Amino acid sequence: MSRYFALLPAAGVGARMAAGGPKQYLALAGRTMLWHAARAFEAAPAILRTYVVLAPDDDQWGRHDWQGLAKLAVLRCGGATRAETVLNGLRAIAGEVAGDDWVLVHDAARPCLSAELLERLLGGLADDPVGGILAAPVADTLKRADAGGRIEATVPRERLWGAQTPQMFRHGLLARALEHAGTGVTDEASAVEALGLAPRLVESDMSNLKVTWPRDLEVAEWLLGRRR
């Protein structure tokens, strides 16, 4: 029978947030952003454990309250890029997680993942031979800029999706894909794509936003408040 694990890369520095420290520890609706990101997996019975991958020199973890997260396990093996952090995490859990177990990789910077979207991902991929990701169809007209900030071209948006997380793959396949792809890929799916496979898209929406810029905090806070 398939087993399911969550893995949260949380070793980023939050350069674009420019908050004076890693953004995963910023307060949102009374908890840290990281707490909320991990909380989504707490409520899903299928998930056995939630691994959080911190930077080796993280000095903030111990300063916060992680109550309510019984499935949590902490790893201190984050790398210089998101891909490196995920691969280090996959290697660290290889003794506990089997090659054909599912791993759901979820950004610590996505604190608003709902139970509905998580269930949709788990249900949509249960029998999938490759795995896949939550993603939202692009709604805006897309422009490519030139170096001076003027429009160079309008890019057709048909069949374009914005990739989100969780990204769900079997441990063995994902580790192999990331080893093959190197540390530059910005998500797990692109590493799997580079092996010639086609991950499935499971439709999500903008409620599962990534908190990247300071202005995203207010939206995330509102979404979390609405859910309570």
Ligand SMILES: Nc1ccn([C@@H]2O[C@H](COP(=O)(O)OP(=O)(O)OP(=O)(O)O)[C@@H](O)[C@H]2O)c(=O)n1
């Ligand atoms: N070396 C890294 C870089 C990023 N991440 C994680 O990957 C997720 C998505 O990254 P992003 O939103 O880019 O976060 P930061 O890297 O912190 O932000 P920035 O790029 O603005 O510095 C976050 O949970 C972040 O902590 C990570 O674990 N290890």
Ligand SMILES: C[C@](O)(CO)[C@H](O)COP(=O)(O)O
């Ligand atoms: C994984 C991701 O959230 C999918 O949209 C995104 O690629 C992370 O990108 P970042 O540059 O690390 O923020």
